[in-house]
Amino acid sequence: MGRWVKRIVLTGVFVGLLAIGALFFAVWTTQNSLPSYSALKASEHGQTIVVHAADGREIVSIGPSYGRWLTYDQIPESMRNAMIAVEDRRFYDHYGVDPIGIARSVKVRIDTGAFRQGGSTITQQLARNIFLSSNKTFDRKAREAILALALERKFTKQQILELYLNKVYFGGGAYGIDSASRLFFSHPATELSVGEAAIIAGLVKAPSRYSPTADAEAAVSRASTVLALMQQQGFISPGEAADVDLDTIELKPEYGQNSVRYFTDWVLPQLDFILPETFEPIEVWTTLDVGMQRAATAAIQANAPKGAQGALVSMDRDGAILAMVGGTDYVKSNYNRATDALRQPGSAWKLFVYLAALEAGFTPDTTVEDKPVTIDGWSPRNSGGNYAGEIDVRAAFAYSKNTVAAQLGDEVGFGTVASMAQRFGITSPISTYPSMVLGASEVRVIDLTRAFAAVAAKGNSVEPYAITRVTTASGELLYERRASREQLLVAPYVAAQMTDLLQTAVATGTGRAAQIGRPVAGKTGTTSSNKDGWFLGFSSGITTGVWMGRDDAKRVPGLQGGTAPARAFADYMKFAVAKRPVEEFETEAKLPAWQLEPDDEAWFGSPGDYYFVDENGNRIEPYGGGPDGEYMAPPDDGWRPGDPPRSGAGDGYGPDGTVPAAPPAVDEDFLDRATGREDSQQPQRRQQQSANDAVQPNRQTGPSGMRIVEMPKANSGQ
Structure with missing residues (x-):
C-alpha cells in the first residue's frame, strides 16, 4: 500500500514539475515574443473620427x-x-x-x-x-x-x-x-x-x-x-x-444636443468617397454652425404639432450646410427625415411650374384667369373653392391658385415642368400627369431646399456640402474641398421674376407667418388632408426648408405650410440672419432683347434656336449625316447667301458637282427684327428676298417639306 502511495506522490510531483516547467517555458516564450513598450503604447483598437463644427468646436x-x-x-x-x-x-x-x-x-x-x-x-x-x-x-x-x-x-x-x-x-x-x-x-x-x-x-x-x-x-x-x-x-x-x-461635479455640456447626430450621420458616409482607405485617427472639419443648430432644434421642437415629426435644412449661399434637423428627437428615432424621407411637397412644387412659365415668356404681370378647368379629365380646385377671375401671375402665385398652376403647366407642358425640377436638383422620380403641378411627386427636404437656394443664387446651381477639410490627428491634410463649378440653370431675369413671386407670397400671400422683419422670399406647401406641411424660403443669403408631418403619413389636424412650418422657419431665421446685413432682393427683370419684340414668335424662345424636322416630327439635318451620324457641312464651292440659287440634276448635285442650296430656315428680315440687327445691307437683302420668293415661294418650309420648329432650351442642370 505504501509503495502505491509513494508512486502516486512521485507521479504527482513529476507531473507538477512538468506543469511548472511548461508554465515557465510558456511564460518565457511569451515574454520574448511580446512587443516593446513603445509598440504597446502605439497600438490602438480602431479608427477614431472627430467631427468639428465650423468654429472648430x-x-x-x-x-x-x-x-x-x-x-x-x-x-x-x-x-x-x-x-x-x-x-x-x-x-x-x-x-x-x-x-x-x-x-x-x-x-x-x-x-x-x-x-x-x-x-x-x-x-x-x-x-x-x-x-x-x-x-x-x-x-x-x-x-x-x-x-x-x-x-x-x-x-x-x-x-x-x-x-x-x-x-x-x-x-x-x-x-x-x-x-x-x-x-x-x-x-x-x-x-x-x-x-x-x-x-x-x-x-x-x-x-x-x-x-x-x-x-x-x-x-x-x-x-x-x-x-x-x-x-x-x-x-x-x-x-x-x-x-x-x-x-x-460638473459634466461636459452637450453643445449640439442630440440632433447634431442627424448631421454627422449624413456627413460621415461621404468620407468613403473623398478619402483613400485609412485606419489612422482623423479629424473632420464641417460647415455646421453650433448656434444655428441649437436654434433649428428649438424651432422644430417648439412648433411641430403633437404626434408629428419635423425636419429642417439650412444652407448658406454657396451650399454650405449650416444646420440640419432630421426629427424631433434623435434618441427616440435616428431616421433622418431631412435627407432620406420622401414626402409630397404640395404647393411648394409650384416653384418649378412658375419657373417653366417665366422661362417660356410669362411675367409676374401677365394676366391669367382663375377659373374652373378640366385637363385630361382632372379638375383641380382652389383651397376654399373660390375663384378670383382675371388676376396677374404674381397674385396667382402669392395666393397659391391651383387652377392657374394647372393651366400654366398645361400651357408649357408637364414634361417641361418635370425637366425644370430635375434641372434644379430634384433626384426622386417625377410624374408627368397633370396633377404633378400641385406636388404629387415626392421629394426630399434637402433637394427642395437646394432648388430654392438656386433661385436665391440668381439662377446658378447650388451644391449642398458639409465637409471643408479632413486631417489626420497630427494635422496632415488629407482632403480639402474645392469650390464646385456653377451652372446657370435659368437666366438671371427668370430667377429675378421668380424671386418677385416668392417675396410677394411672404409679404401678402400664404407665407405671411414667415416674416422676420427683413426681406424674405418663400413658398408654403400643404398636401391633401393636412398630411404634410412645408415652408421653404431665403433671406440675407441663407436658404432654409422646413417640413412637418407624421411618419405614417396620417392626417395632422390644422397642419398647413403657412402655420407651424412657417413659424418654425421664422423662429430659426430670426437667429440665423441676426448678424448678417439686410439684403434687398433683385427683382427687376432685365429681359433679353428678343423677348421684348412685339412679334408673337419671340415668346417661344431665341430666334436662333431653330432646326428642321420631317413630317413625322423627327429632327434631321438639311444636308444629311456623315458615316458616324454626325452632321456634314456642304462643300465650300464659293456660293454665299445672296448669290443666285444653284441648280443641277443627277444624284442631287449640280453640273459643277456642288450640292443644291437648301432654302434658309427664316428670312433675313425676321432675323433682323428678332435679334435687333440693322446694317446697310438691309435694302439689298430685301430685294434678294423678293427674287428668291419668286423661285421658292414657301419660306417656312425646308427641303422635302421640312417645317421649322423651335429648339428647346438646354437643361444645363440635369
Whole structure:
C-alpha cells in the first residue's frame, strides 16, 4: 500500500514539475515574443473620427477616442489609487496573477451563488484588452494568465499601470483616462479631482451602466463605493472622503444636443468617397454652425404639432450646410427625415411650374384667369373653392391658385415642368400627369431646399456640402474641398421674376407667418388632408426648408405650410440672419432683347434656336449625316447667301458637282427684327428676298417639306 502511495506522490510531483516547467517555458516564450513598450503604447483598437463644427468646436467623436498619453508621474496620484482600490487592491504584491484574489472570488461564488467579485488583476485586464477577446472560456483565461505573468516579467509595475490607465475602456468610445476626462468633464486628466477620479475608476466594471452622461445617479452611487474602498485601504483619510461632494461635479455640456447626430450621420458616409482607405485617427472639419443648430432644434421642437415629426435644412449661399434637423428627437428615432424621407411637397412644387412659365415668356404681370378647368379629365380646385377671375401671375402665385398652376403647366407642358425640377436638383422620380403641378411627386427636404437656394443664387446651381477639410490627428491634410463649378440653370431675369413671386407670397400671400422683419422670399406647401406641411424660403443669403408631418403619413389636424412650418422657419431665421446685413432682393427683370419684340414668335424662345424636322416630327439635318451620324457641312464651292440659287440634276448635285442650296430656315428680315440687327445691307437683302420668293415661294418650309420648329432650351442642370 505504501509503495502505491509513494508512486502516486512521485507521479504527482513529476507531473507538477512538468506543469511548472511548461508554465515557465510558456511564460518565457511569451515574454520574448511580446512587443516593446513603445509598440504597446502605439497600438490602438480602431479608427477614431472627430467631427468639428465650423468654429472648430468638437461636436462628435466616433469610434475609439484616445486622449493625450500620460506618463506614470503625470497621472494624478488619486487616479492611480482609485483604480487600484477598486480593481486590484494587491496590485503591488502579486506577479500578474493573484491567487488570493482568485480564492476570494471563489468564496464569494460559493456564498452567493454568483461571481460578484472578479479575480482578474490589472495586469490580466491589460493582457485581455491588448491581446485577447472578452470570451469567457477556460482557454482564454489560461492564455490571459500566461500573458499577465509575461508582462510582469518584462515590464515594471509603474509601466503596467501606465499602460493600463492609458488604454482601459471607459465607455462613450473613450480609451484611457485623458480621453475619459475630456469626454465627461471637459478637461485633461492631469486636472482630475478626487471625486472625478472616483467616477472614472468606477466606470471600468460596467462603462455603459455607470456612465455619468447616461445615468448620473448610478455613476454617483458607484463613485461612492470607490471612495469607501479608497478610505478602507488607506489611500484617503475619512476627512478627505467626507470632503468630496459628488453631486457638485460638473459634466461636459452637450453643445449640439442630440440632433447634431442627424448631421454627422449624413456627413460621415461621404468620407468613403473623398478619402483613400485609412485606419489612422482623423479629424473632420464641417460647415455646421453650433448656434444655428441649437436654434433649428428649438424651432422644430417648439412648433411641430403633437404626434408629428419635423425636419429642417439650412444652407448658406454657396451650399454650405449650416444646420440640419432630421426629427424631433434623435434618441427616440435616428431616421433622418431631412435627407432620406420622401414626402409630397404640395404647393411648394409650384416653384418649378412658375419657373417653366417665366422661362417660356410669362411675367409676374401677365394676366391669367382663375377659373374652373378640366385637363385630361382632372379638375383641380382652389383651397376654399373660390375663384378670383382675371388676376396677374404674381397674385396667382402669392395666393397659391391651383387652377392657374394647372393651366400654366398645361400651357408649357408637364414634361417641361418635370425637366425644370430635375434641372434644379430634384433626384426622386417625377410624374408627368397633370396633377404633378400641385406636388404629387415626392421629394426630399434637402433637394427642395437646394432648388430654392438656386433661385436665391440668381439662377446658378447650388451644391449642398458639409465637409471643408479632413486631417489626420497630427494635422496632415488629407482632403480639402474645392469650390464646385456653377451652372446657370435659368437666366438671371427668370430667377429675378421668380424671386418677385416668392417675396410677394411672404409679404401678402400664404407665407405671411414667415416674416422676420427683413426681406424674405418663400413658398408654403400643404398636401391633401393636412398630411404634410412645408415652408421653404431665403433671406440675407441663407436658404432654409422646413417640413412637418407624421411618419405614417396620417392626417395632422390644422397642419398647413403657412402655420407651424412657417413659424418654425421664422423662429430659426430670426437667429440665423441676426448678424448678417439686410439684403434687398433683385427683382427687376432685365429681359433679353428678343423677348421684348412685339412679334408673337419671340415668346417661344431665341430666334436662333431653330432646326428642321420631317413630317413625322423627327429632327434631321438639311444636308444629311456623315458615316458616324454626325452632321456634314456642304462643300465650300464659293456660293454665299445672296448669290443666285444653284441648280443641277443627277444624284442631287449640280453640273459643277456642288450640292443644291437648301432654302434658309427664316428670312433675313425676321432675323433682323428678332435679334435687333440693322446694317446697310438691309435694302439689298430685301430685294434678294423678293427674287428668291419668286423661285421658292414657301419660306417656312425646308427641303422635302421640312417645317421649322423651335429648339428647346438646354437643361444645363440635369
